[in-house]
Structures are given as structure tokens and as C-alpha cells.
Amino acid sequence: MDEVDWNGVFFGLGFLILSTVVLVVILIQAGAFARARIARKTEEHFEQLMTSYRALADRSTAHIERTSGDLADVRARLDSIERLLREVE
Secondary structure, rough: OOOHHHHHHHHHHHHHHHHHHHHHHHHHHHHHHHHHHHHHHHHHHHHEEEEEEEEHHHHHHHHHHHHHHHHHHHHHHHHHHHHHHHHHO
């Protein structure tokens, strides 16, 4: 009964070590996969933000151009009113 089956002990230790290594590799790969997925989602979100920013910039440019045109029209009208008032004096 005091005899130890060393082959069984070595097999058990080898199995535990191999199982631990496989588990560590699986966990590392799962972490890398999760980081890659998060990076992809972040990049997609960034692209969506850039698209909406471009649309906003285009709309702002159109509004600025329209406002500049309106301001030029108001200046022209004001100049004609000033000329009219000078003629009346």
C-alpha cells in the first residue's frame, strides 16, 4: 500500500500542466478577440461620427453662403435707401 504508482503521478501532473497551458492560451486568445471586436466597433463609431460631421459641415457651409448672400442683399437695399434719403434732403 505504500507503493506509489509514479507513472500515474507523472501522467496526472503532465495532464494538469498541459490543461493549464491550454486554458491560459484560450484565455489570452479570447481577450485578444474581445479587444479586436471593441476596436472594430470603436472604429465604426468613429466613421459614423465623421460622416455626420461632414454632413453638418456641408450644411453649415450652405447656411453661411446663404447668409452672406442675404447680407449682401440687405447692404444693397440699405445703400439704395441711403441714396434715396440723400436725394430727399
